[in-house]
Amino acid sequence: MTAPPRVRARHGGPTIWFTVPALAFFTVFAIVPLAVVVVLSLMRWDGLGTPAWTGLTNWTGVLSDPVTGNAIWLTVKVMVVSWLVQTPVSLLLGTFTAGRQRYRAVLAVLYFLPLLMSAAAIAIAFKAVLDPNFGLSKAIPLLGQDWLGSPDLVLYVVIFAIAWQFVPFHTLLYQAGVRQIPAALYESAAIDGAGRVNQFLHITLPQLRYTIVTSSTLMLVGSLTYFDLVFVLTGGGPGDSSRILALHMYITGFASNDMGRASAIAVILAAAGLVLSLGLTRLSGFSRMRSQQEGA
Amino acid sequence: MSLRNFRSLRVTAGLVAAVLAVSLSAACGSSGPGDRAGQATAWALTGGDERTFRSSFQQWNSGHGGQPIDVQFFQNDAYKQKIRTAVGAGQAPTLIFGWGGGILKSYVDAGQVADLTPDVTANPTLKSRYLPSVLDSGVIGGKTYALPNNAMQPVLLYYNKDLFRQIGAQPPKTWPELLALIPKFNARNIAPLSLAGQSKWPLLMYEEYLVDRLGGPRVFDDIAANKPNAWSDPAVLQANTMIQQLVNAGAFVKNFASVDADSNADLALLYTGKAAMEVMGSWAYPSIKTQNPQFISGGKLGYVAFPAVPGGKGDPADVAGNPANFWSISAKATPEQRKAAVAYLTDGVLNQSYVDSLVTGGGVPPVAGLEPKLAKASDPGYLSFIYGMARQAPHFQLSWDQALSPAQADALLTNLGKLFLNQITPAQFSAAMNATIGK
Numbered sequence: 219m220t221a222p223p224r225v226r227a228r229h230g231g232p233t234i235w236f237t238v239p240a241l242a243f244f245t246v247f248a249i250v251p252l253a254v255v256v257v258l259s260l261m262r263w264d265g266l267g268t269p270a271w272t273g274l275t276n277w278t279g280v281l282s283d284p285v286t287g288n289a290i291w292l293t294v295k296v297m298v299v300s301w302l303v304q305t306p307v308s309l310l311l312g313t314f315t316a317g318r319q320r321y322r323a324v325l326a327v328l329y330f331l332p333l334l335m336s337a338a339a340i341a342i343a344f345k346a347v348l349d350p351n352f353g354l355s356k357a358i359p360l361l362g363q364d365w366l367g368s369p370d371l372v373l374y375v376v377i378f379a380i381a382w383q384f385v386p387f388h389t390l391l392y393q394a395g396v397r398q399i400p401a402a403l404y405e406s407a408a409i410d411g412a413g414r415v416n417q418f419l420h421i422t423l424p425q426l427r428y429t430i431v432t433s434s435t436l437m438l439v440g441s442l443t444y445f446d447l448v449f450v451l452t453g454g455g456p457g458d459s460s461r462i463l464a465l466h467m468y469i470t471g472f473a474s475n476d477m478g479r480a481s482a483i484a485v486i487l488a489a490a491g492l493v494l495s496l497g498l499t500r501l502s503g504f505s506r507m508r509s510q511q512e513g514a
Numbered sequence: 515m516s517l518r519n520f521r522s523l524r525v526t527a528g529l530v531a532a533v534l535a536v537s538l539s540a541a542c543g544s545s546g547p548g549d550r551a552g553q554a555t556a557w558a559l560t561g562g563d564e565r566t567f568r569s570s571f572q573q574w575n576s577g578h579g580g581q582p583i584d585v586q587f588f589q590n591d592a593y594k595q596k597i598r599t600a601v602g603a604g605q606a607p608t609l610i611f612g613w614g615g616g617i618l619k620s621y622v623d624a625g626q627v628a629d630l631t632p633d634v635t636a637n638p639t640l641k642s643r644y645l646p647s648v649l650d651s652g653v654i655g656g657k658t659y660a661l662p663n664n665a666m667q668p669v670l671l672y673y674n675k676d677l678f679r680q681i682g683a684q685p686p687k688t689w690p691e692l693l694a695l696i697p698k699f700n701a702r703n704i705a706p707l708s709l710a711g712q713s714k715w716p717l718l719m720y721e722e723y724l725v726d727r728l729g730g731p732r733v734f735d736d737i738a739a740n741k742p743n744a745w746s747d748p749a750v751l752q753a754n755t756m757i758q759q760l761v762n763a764g765a766f767v768k769n770f771a772s773v774d775a776d777s778n779a780d781l782a783l784l785y786t787g788k789a790a791m792e793v794m795g796s797w798a799y800p801s802i803k804t805q806n807p808q809f810i811s812g813g814k815l816g817y818v819a820f821p822a823v824p825g826g827k828g829d830p831a832d833v834a835g836n837p838a839n840f841w842s843i844s845a846k847a848t849p850e851q852r853k854a855a856v857a858y859l860t861d862g863v864l865n866q867s868y869v870d871s872l873v874t875g876g877g878v879p880p881v882a883g884l885e886p887k888l889a890k891a892s893d894p895g896y897l898s899f900i901y902g903m904a905r906q907a908p909h910f911q912l913s914w915d916q917a918l919s920p921a922q923a924d925a926l927l928t929n930l931g932k933l934f935l936n937q938i939t940p941a942q943f944s945a946a947m948n949a950t951i952g953k
Contacts, residue, residue, distance in 0.1 A: 264620060264920075265598050265599065265602045266598070266601060266602040266620055266621065266623075266624035266626060267602070267623070267624035267625075285928075345774065345777075346777075348772070349772070349773075349774070349777075349779060350768070350769030350772050350773070351767070351769065351773065351779060351782075351783060351788060352779060352782065364768070364769040364771065364772055365772065366712065366771070366772035367711065367712065367769045367770065367771030367772030367773075368771070368772075369935060369937065452712070453712070453713075453714070454928075455711075455712060455714060455771070455928075455931055456711065456712070456771040456772075456931050456932075456935055457928060457929075457931040457932035457935055457937050458928055458931075458932075461928075469924060470924075472595050473920060473923075473924045474920050474921035474923075474924040474925075475598065475620075475920040475921065476920075476921050476953075
């Protein structure tokens with residue numbers, strides 16, 4: 219260790235100062251709020267007046283509240299079912315749109331359309347379509363269900379709407395992933411007599427490994443924060459049948475004006491997100507980032 | 515990359531960082547309405563009486579160049595959250611638009627709104643022109659903190675006269691009469707009652723009226739006073755049993771849990787002949803008037819008070835709803851701002867042209883001696899009915915979700931939703947609500 223680090227930095231790449239803008243943003247908009255939220259979760263504050271220390275009251279309150287338990291269960295359900303629905307659909311669509319078929323571009327535009335709409339607009343559109351008295355169910359009696367009013371159905375309607383919104387994005391990821399796969403792999407497979415299905419199973423899928431990990435991480439961590447669409451579509455109802463954790467946090471904070479409890483829920487959400495994304499990158503070997511194209 | 519280029523890059527990066535730091539700190543210190551060069555400010559709601567408010571402030575500003583008031587308008591739900599943050603941060607406008615009740619009390623407890631009692635004592639006309647039952651919602655602990663600024667909003671039973679003619683029935687005056695109508699309408703495939711269950715707050719109207727009819731105002735007063743187990747009062751339990759009987763008898767439109775009041779789907783059911791009746795606030799009338807004027811001009815819209823409950827302790831003339839909306843003055847206002855605001859409350863609010871404008875829009879302001887004006891309006895029958903109902907009411911109950919603390923209000927609406935869906939029993943409802951007492 220004869221060379222001082224300063225010299226090494228100058229010759230070995232950009233200095234640490236390049237990270238300053240990003241770090242400043244991250245500190246101001248992520249670290250500081252997070253610390254404030256942790257502190258707030260130990261206080262009682264209704265948004266007016268001065269917050270007062272209450273120790274762990276908010277935490278015991280939140281954790282013993284059946285509404286929170288229900289919200290956590292619903293969030294897990296949304297997470298798992300969303301992944302199960304969205305992954306195969308966007309994987310197949312992505313592989314399809316990456317190809318060179320006739321009319322592919324036209325169809326791709328149609329598939330990507332929901333990507334252009336805001337969550338609120340999507341929710342309002344779904345609400346209008348699913349209205350039991352004036353919506354689609356009047357035109358097509360087969361669809362005449364009480365979609366948003368039935369406690370048993372509403373969560374799946376929410377999951378469907380979320381999938382409708384996010385499948386295009388994940389399709390885009392898979393499309394890009396598939397286009398990165400060298401054509402030589404397919405050519406040699408074709409010479410060896412592999413059909414389309416075999417090519418997909420033995421070349422496309424393994425080559426997309428890291429894309430699947432990225433997409434799944436975004437889906438699973440993202441489903442912790444689904445809020446806007448559900449808020450506009452159902453408001454958490456009927457009863458609390460679609461009151462997922464992020465919505466529960468919002469209602470506790472801004473409708474009930476209980477900032478302390480809402481902060482406790484926020485900490486739970488942040489911790490869950492952190493554990494989930496760390497766990498996923500670790501389990502999948504994503505953090506080691508080995509090339510998938512050795513020998514290609 | 516050569517060393518020289520790299521140096522200049524570093525300089526650029528440093529500059530960028532500096533600019534960012536400056537803009538970040540600027541963003542955190544953005545100014546609110548409170549520091550706008552001493553001028554008085556007001557925040558009000560879009561829709562509804564927006565036109566009345568706009569012309570009132572315009573008139574005021576053109577006549578009082580020395581004391582102008584700068585007004586901004588916000589959408590209802592957005593406003594409710596924005597105003598609370600602003601008040602909490604000491605950045606509230608001079609004139610705060612509100613509903614009275616629990617939220618006003620939380621402002622008072624936090625010392626954020628000014629006590630208007632000295633102004634009211636010095637200038638009795640500030641108060642004397644309003645109906646006393648309405649003024650009550652702006653009084654906390656014997657002191658006046660808010661004064662009315664728009665129409666009274668009692669809740670009543672609207673009905674479709676055509677549908678009642680079809681089955682040859684009269685509108686229900688009592689609860690048994692209402693129950694008897696249910697099978698008659700259902701037999702004709704007409705929903706007896708329209709209900710916007712997705713919005714949750716329309717459910718509350720049944721609860722408020724039934725509890726008052728059965729037990730009188732005392733029951734809710736106990737709840738509002740945070741008495742232990744107040745939600746287990748026999749009147750609450752019986753009201754909830756009656757609500758579930760209504761649900762189980764098929765009284766409400768099928769799929770009511772996905773009917774949304776924001777899109778006025780509940781009213782549409784009434785005027786398109788799909789539902790025969792609806793319990794709703796008096797604001798339903800102007801809404802129907804804009805959406806389907808023929809329904810009103812054709813004389814098809816009927817209205818009566820919420821049915822009486824035989825044997826109940828409450829007075830059948832009692833009314834629930836929103837007595838009015840209110841102006842409060844921020845405690846953070848400067849003496850000049852406060853002076854301008856009080857002057858506006860004295861001369862600018864609910865004066866001659868203000869009242870005319872509200873009446874033209876289909877509203878009945880809480881002002882004494884209004885009968886001659888209402889008789890000359892375009893909807894004399896309806897407006898006089900509302901006026902008489904609100905004025906003669908022995909008790910005008912503010913909507914519970916406004917009267918209670920926000921945390922209790924949220925729990926109340928969620929549990930009512932479950933009650934209407936038969937997900938919980940009346941006893942479970944009371945237990946769940948008792949747990950929120952004091953929150």
